[in-house]
Amino acid sequence: MTFVVTENCIRCKYTDCVEVCPVDCFHEGPNFLVINPETCIDCSLCVPECPADAIFADKDVPPDQAHFTALNAELAELWPVITQTSDPMLGADDWVDQGDKLQFLER
Numbered sequence: 556m557t558f559v560v561t562e563n564c565i566r567c568k569y570t571d572c573v574e575v576c577p578v579d580c581f582h583e584g585p586n587f588l589v590i591n592p593e594t595c596i597d598c599s600l601c602v603p604e605c606p607a608d609a610i611f612a613d614k615d616v617p618p619d620q621a622h623f624t625a626l627n628a629e630l631a632e633l634w635p636v637i638t639q640t641s642d643p644m645l646g647a648d649d650w651v652d653q654g655d656k657l658q659f660l661e662r
Contacts, residue, residue: 558602
């Protein structure tokens with residue numbers, strides 16, 4: 556099992572989850588975070604820390620967001636590891652619960 560960052564993180568990029576990760580499995584893109592499934596140790600510490608409620612165990616990812624499991628693995632190979640918190644994106648509070656954000660994902 557691994558954990559997966561889903562659509563609600565796009566254009567928000569709160570990084571509270573990064574600080575608690577004991578194995579540095581988060582990777583940072585321009586407007587989204589992902590979890591490397593090869594590094595994640597399934598500790599679940601990140602889940603309650605995410606203000607956007609965007610992190611799920613892979614078996615609990617909502618069906619309409621199942622494609623984020625593969626997307627996390629793909630982008631973790633391309634993006635750098637993030638180990639410290641930073642400010643959320645400008646307008647994050649306005650974007651946090653908006654749907655249909657995949658179209659805004661920047662690679």
